[in-house]
Amino acid sequence: MTARQALDGTTPVKRPKDRKAQIALAAAELFCERGYHGVGIDEIAGRVGISGPAVYRHFPNKYAMLSHATRELSDAVLAATAATPGQPPRERLDQMLVELARLGVQRRRVGGLYQWELRYLEADDRDRLLADARTVINRIAQPLRSERPDLAPRDARLLARAVLSLIGSLSTHRAAIAPGRAQELLRDAGWRLLRATVTQPVRTAARRPAPADPGLRSRRETIMAEALRLFHQHGYHAVTMEDIAAASGTRASSLYRHFPSKSELLAAVYYRAADRVAAATATALGTAASHEDALARLVDSYVEMVFGQSDLITVYQNENTNLPDKDRHELRRAQRAHVEEWVRVLNLRRPAMSTADCRVLAHGALNLIVDLGNSVAFDRGAGIDRVVAGLAHDLLDVPAR
Known part of the structure; x- marks a missing residue:
């Protein structure tokens, strides 16, 4: 405590230990609301309640915030799908659906980073996140194939992608719903997708619209x-x-x-x-x-x-x-x-x-x-x-x- 603080009775304000996380979260929310290019450093600082220059103590630029926020979101998805040793496949799938639904509700305001802002990442960051996404898809697909041995590997991965799209959809709108009910809906709908019949299409060239004259x-x-x-x-x-x-x-x-x-x-x-x-x-x-x-x-x-x-x-x-x-x-x-x-x-x-x-x-x-x-x-x-x-x-x- 300084002499001035001793005289006027004030105490120093401690900087929160999680200030960097607060800044990254505020940035992620604003990026999802208005797009990466539509957000300035001062707006991010204002949402956190600090000055613009204070942001630079934690991040060198706006891109670093985007990279950090997407990495943190990816880590949360990886944690939600982490394996528990010895779990039967059905129990494993249900746990992942529960954890992913909970995460989808908790991160509702920032989930759009994956869908809309990933394109602004530099190649190394983007490749790392895409590799994480493949890991998550395989974590769902593997126990699904154990539960449904009739599924081809690519069909199991398709169903895993479908589940992730369902969970991510909560970030595309602001419709009011109780968090617990949202989690229950997403889990039940996720099971409908995992049980879906996938009819394998004929493997020919994909249909593309004929080019216009x-x-x-x-x-x-x-x-x-x-x-x-x-x-x-x-x-x-x-x-x-x-x-x-x-x-x-x-x-x-x-x-x-x-x-x-x-x-x-x-x-x-x-x-x-x-x-x-x-x-x-x-x-x-x-x-x-x-x-x-x-x-x-x-x-x-x-x-x-x-x-x-x-x-x-x-x-x-x-x-x-x-x-x-x-x-x-x-x-x-x-x-x-x-x-x-x-x-x-x-x-x-x-x-x-x-x-x-x-x-x-x-x-x-x-x-x-x-x-x-x-x-x-x-x-x-x-x-x-x-x-x-x-x-x-x-x-x-x-x-x-």
Whole structure:
């Protein structure tokens, strides 16, 4: 204690031992809320209650926070799936589902790091995290194959991926639900996925949409198509208007006549995706013969979109934090409206289930479809879209059409 503190009765404020963890957690939450590039050091410091310069005592830059936060999240997933010697396979699987569901609830505000911000990691960090993800998938797949010896190794890994997508879905929304109930729902739905029948598709080249004839597209459509491709491949922030102009064979001056800014171009892509999702949903509901059929058609139509227009749906899911404010709010309403159609139909199909439960399961099915569409579409061969649709049906406990 200093002389001044002795005179005025104050005591020195001790720096918390976990300050670094607090900063990393605040950074992770903000990255998930507004995107890695949309967050500044001062905002992170403000959430922790310290000054901007104080952050640099713990991290040299913002990237170091992202790396630390993703590493810490990965370590938590590894801990949740760590083996207990001598456990029977079924008991082992159940323990992992319980621990993963608990972790999904506890880390709900930062789970999106895996889904949205992993692309910003440098190669070494990304490779290490992907290796950890493979370890976790194998930890689930191995006891699953012991419990279900009929499963091929790649099918067991597919079901493990599906479970992880389900658990991660809780981070894609903020729907209110009691933590204990969320854990119970995720565990039960996880078991439905692990018990699912996987029909092995024929191993041929994966179906890809036929390339459009550039001569049939207007200049505006060509610009949007190339922007979409580049946003999907590299992320919004890594792409410049000059890149889009070069890819679309357009002069930069002409490009700005169509789209005054990159954010407005992104908004145009979003409105296109929202319109297609709404149209597919309306068609599915308008042709259904029953509640069960309506839900099955919703699943099938979304699977068709994800596998047929993967660039569009991936950008639609991942880049909303980069939209202009007015468009972001409007498009989020459109996304919520789409989810609520699923919730409404699922509630009609399963009237004993609460709306909150239906909402969690609907988000789980949507996230599973997008995740698996991105990760397995082109390494599993033709027919994988039907396998993924079947898993979504099983998750929702609705027979496939």
